[in-house]
Amino acid sequence: MSPFRxxxxxxxxFLHIRRDPIYLTLLLILPSFILILYGYALNFxxxxxxxxxxxxxxSQYSRQVxxxxxxxxxxxxxxxxxxxxxxDPLLNLDLIRLAIVIPVDFSRTILAGRTxxxxxxxxxxxxxxxxxxxxxxxxxxxxxTIGLNLSFMERAGLSGExxxxxxxxxxxxxxxxxxxxxxxxxxxxxxxxIIIVLATSLSIVREKEKGTMEQLxxxxxxxxxxxxxxxxxxxxxxxIGAHLVLLTGWLLFGVAIKGNYFLxxxxxxxxxxxxxxxxxxxxxxxxxxxxxxxxxxxxxxxPTFVLSGFVFPIQNMPHLIQLVTYIIPARYFLVxxxxxxxxxxxxxxxxxxxxxxxxxxxxxSLISWRRLSQSLSR
Amino acid sequence: xxxxxxxxxxxxxxxxxxxxxLTIGREEFICLVGPDGAGKSTTLRILAGLEKPxxxxxxxxxxxxxxxxxGLRTRIGYLPQNFSLYGDLTVxxxxxxxxxxxxxxxxxxxxxSLLEFTRLGPFKDRQADxxxxxxxxxxxxxxxxxxxxxxxxxxxxxTGVDPVSRRDFWQILFSLQREGKSILMTTPYLDxxxxxxxxxxxxxxxxxxxxxxxxLIASLPGKVLELVSPESRVIYQHLKTDRxxxxxxxxxxxxxxxVSKEYQEEILxxxxxxxxLSWEDLAEISPSLENVFIYLLKKExxxxxxxxxxxxxxxS
Numbered sequence: 001m002s003p004f005r006x007x008x009x010x011x012x013x014f015l016h017i018r019r020d021p022i023y024l025t026l027l028l029i030l031p032s033f034i035l036i037l038y039g040y041a042l043n044f045x046x047x048x049x050x051x052x053x054x055x056x057x058x059s060q061y062s063r064q065v066x067x068x069x070x071x072x073x074x075x076x077x078x079x080x081x082x083x084x085x086x087x088d089p090l091l092n093l094d095l096i097r098l099a100i101v102i103p104v105d106f107s108r109t110i111l112a113g114r115t116x117x118x119x120x121x122x123x124x125x126x127x128x129x130x131x132x133x134x135x136x137x138x139x140x141x142x143x144x145t146i147g148l149n150l151s152f153m154e155r156a157g158l159s160g161e162x163x164x165x166x167x168x169x170x171x172x173x174x175x176x177x178x179x180x181x182x183x184x185x186x187x188x189x190x191x192x193x194i195i196i197v198l199a200t201s202l203s204i205v206r207e208k209e210k211g212t213m214e215q216l217x218x219x220x221x222x223x224x225x226x227x228x229x230x231x232x233x234x235x236x237x238x239x240i241g242a243h244l245v246l247l248t249g250w251l252l253f254g255v256a257i258k259g260n261y262f263l264x265x266x267x268x269x270x271x272x273x274x275x276x277x278x279x280x281x282x283x284x285x286x287x288x289x290x291x292x293x294x295x296x297x298x299x300x301x302x303p304t305f306v307l308s309g310f311v312f313p314i315q316n317m318p319h320l321i322q323l324v325t326y327i328i329p330a331r332y333f334l335v336x337x338x339x340x341x342x343x344x345x346x347x348x349x350x351x352x353x354x355x356x357x358x359x360x361x362x363x364x365s366l367i368s369w370r371r372l373s374q375s376l377s378r
Numbered sequence: 379x380x381x382x383x384x385x386x387x388x389x390x391x392x393x394x395x396x397x398x399x400l401t402i403g404r405e406e407f408i409c410l411v412g413p414d415g416a417g418k419s420t421t422l423r424i425l426a427g428l429e430k431p432x433x434x435x436x437x438x439x440x441x442x443x444x445x446x447x448x449g450l451r452t453r454i455g456y457l458p459q460n461f462s463l464y465g466d467l468t469v470x471x472x473x474x475x476x477x478x479x480x481x482x483x484x485x486x487x488x489x490x491s492l493l494e495f496t497r498l499g500p501f502k503d504r505q506a507d508x509x510x511x512x513x514x515x516x517x518x519x520x521x522x523x524x525x526x527x528x529x530x531x532x533x534x535x536x537t538g539v540d541p542v543s544r545r546d547f548w549q550i551l552f553s554l555q556r557e558g559k560s561i562l563m564t565t566p567y568l569d570x571x572x573x574x575x576x577x578x579x580x581x582x583x584x585x586x587x588x589x590x591x592x593x594l595i596a597s598l599p600g601k602v603l604e605l606v607s608p609e610s611r612v613i614y615q616h617l618k619t620d621r622x623x624x625x626x627x628x629x630x631x632x633x634x635x636x637v638s639k640e641y642q643e644e645i646l647x648x649x650x651x652x653x654x655l656s657w658e659d660l661a662e663i664s665p666s667l668e669n670v671f672i673y674l675l676k677k678e679x680x681x682x683x684x685x686x687x688x689x690x691x692x693x694s
Contacts, residue, residue: 008478012467019466019505211462215521218426218456219479220448 005221009229013203017233027199027237031191032248038187039180039253046132052079052090052099059107061148065118068144069100074136084119091123098122098133110148173342184249185337186310189330191245193275193304196238198296200279203230204372205292208283213376223373231276238272258344267336270357274329275300277364284371304330329364332357379404379560380425380529385434387420387583394420396583398434402529402562407555409571410564411671412580418564419459421580422533425562426456439528452480455527459534461518465507469498469517472506473524480525492520496550512543519550530554532563536570548573568668579671586674594670598636600624602665603643605633607657616653625672636669 017024051070055062070077078096081087087099101119109116120137124130173181207213216226249255257264278299286292306312307321308330314322325331332353339350347354385398395417402408410418423429425436427446436443439453463472473492477485493499496516501509506517515535522530532551536544548570555561563574571577572591579586579594587594607613614628617635624636643660650657 002481004481004483005479008475011478012464012471012475015467015471016464210465211458211460212464214428214458215462215476216479218428218451219476219525220452220481221479222448 001222001224002220006225006229009221009226010232013229013233016203017237023199027195027234028241028244031188031195031241032244034191035184035187035245035248036252039183039249046129046136047073048076049074049097049129049133050078050095051075052081052087052096053077054081054084054087054099054101056104057102057106061107061110062102065102065141065144066100068140069137072136072140074133087121091121094123096123097129098137100137113152178253180253181255181342182338184245184253184255185341186308186334188242188245188249189271189308189333189337190304190310192238192242192272193330194296194300195241196234196272196275197279197282197300198293199234199238200230200276201282201286201292201296202289203234204280204283205286205289209288217376223376226376227280227369227372231280234279235272235276238275239268242268242272255341257341259340260346263347264337264340267333267340267354267357270354270361271329271333273361274333274357274364277361277368280368280372281364284368284375303328307331308334310334326356327360329357329360332360379406379439380562381435381437382425383435383437385421385424385436386432387417387424387429388432393583395424395431398580398583398585400562400578400585400588402560404560405555405558407551407561407573407575408563408578409574409576410562410578410580411566411568411571411667412564414566416580417583418580419533422456422531422562422564423458426454426531427451428456452525453527454529454531455522455525456531457518457522457533457535459537461515461521463506463514463517463521466505468503468505469493469509470502472517472521476521477524482524485524488524488526492523495553496520497546510543512539512546515539515543516547516550519547523554528559530559530561530563532561534564534566536565536567544570568666568671572667577667579674581675581678586678587670591667594667595665598665598670598673600636600638600665600669600673601641601662602634602636602669603646604659604661604663605635605646605657606631606659607633607655609655609657613650613655613657616655624676625669634663636665636673 017027053066053069055066066077069075075098079086079090081099084099084101087096087101090096091099099121101121103117103119106116106118118141120134122130122134207216246257250257279296282292282295282299286295304310307314307317307325307328309325310330314325314331317325335353336350336357339345343349380400380402382398382400385395386393387395398417398421400408400410400421410421412418420429424431427450438450443450464475467475470489470493473489474485477489482488493502496519498513498516498520501513506514509517519532519535536547539547551561551563565571574591576588576590577594578588587597589597605613608631610628610631610633614626614633617623617626617633622637622641626633626635647657647660
């Protein structure tokens, strides 16, 4: 291993990157750009659902129900209908997402001391927003019922009595339940993985494709010098890219690092090593940039998006799929990242994930290193 | 400098190199000539250490080669047929990179002299992709010279290069030879090979002849005749079908052909008169390497028809 030759390769790699502004943009700016794009577009918050109400009762009670529902920011009253048959076309045209139908005997049933019924019609074509909206609606109606009960009990002379149980929920780490806070760490893992696997594999395969690899192998340059010379520039650039993502997340989405920065740097480096190794492994197998591009895309895009717990919680997946997630490095990185950035907890809370990530990075780099050295020295 | 004994290399059932022998001395400039697919490139790749021979012995710089160590590699400069430069790097950056690979810590002086030598100085800040074919080839050569090798192996460096650049290229090679370097170069052009100190003729993996151009030409057991006639085309067709005439070539109003030393020109004259064909002149001309090569090929494969040896010949 000659440090001089290693430096020569690193210098050359930086020259390539500098000559190609698109490539530099891809490495540095694109991650932040994707974060901005996804951060605003990928929004799981359910707010301002358009609502229609059919109030056949037109009583004090029915008006109270509608008032309670529309007072929240989750539902916007768009239509006051006379007939429930009008709901169907509105739902079809996507003008409303849900409708409430209050029957004629609503107030009479309440006053009679029986349980009234309300019909709720919801557009289930987007199951995620439908179930969230339904949850909010149920909670509002429940609260109204409790209030109603209390006032009846008071009237019946049972005043002073309180409810046996009252729940006061408080959300920690992300009190407003903003999805951007939850998404920023996930997007960071997602974007970094794609960029680093793509950049490392392409930079090596390009030399194979153009025939310059043969000249390198003819020279006294040894495979370790070549591999390190390829890794180091991209490691530096993706570290810068990662910090730009963190900065963007903080400036635009208010996601500040609550925990230890150096701990973050540690898991970031481990994660980047996993990506680098995957890139090296691809470049050992692929002989054209096209093939490398496909392999890098397939092996990072879907797995880090779907199987890392980025969007879909891992514990909700079928058991077999859950097993697959163990080989996705983003899974461990995400746990660590969310713990540090959002919770601000120490390594004790997620040391198992760090260990997993560490061994993963170690094993992967060993395998890829050996494979690539073999394929280079023939 | 380099001794090759009984070199063999096959790719599956295809024998690329068979029982190949060659010696190169100090300051020798050797041209390895043969048609496409003769095994020239494979031979060169073996000598550069890129390909392992099936059998045979290679002696380099007075020592038998077991493996091509990096120490050995730094003494050889190999210019592959399609040397790939880094197109997005400038001429100077390319040179600097290759100098760095070979551990040249301060290559500024060396690069300056190489730029001067190849007359690429004015273009040193131009990206390699923006160079003409001839300049690219010169830069490739400069990159393989950056570690100052003693033995230079060149694989068809002048193929596809314009005549002016090719002349330039040869001037560079001659001055390298004067500096004391040994050069082994492959080429499909026989007229080019006549400038080398020794010429190796190769076909189907085998060495047909290896000697100085003069001796090779002298060894030709025949003579070359040239017939000048306004009806050269008809005469050419006529001669081509006759086994007595080897290597019949039509050159405008002239027809060149090779006949045995004992051949009586009167026989041809008589047959032309019989066929009512006229001619202005019939005389013996000095043979070229091309004639030698075609003769040797015919000797190897007597069944071959005239004029079906493709991929070989003069280009000027």
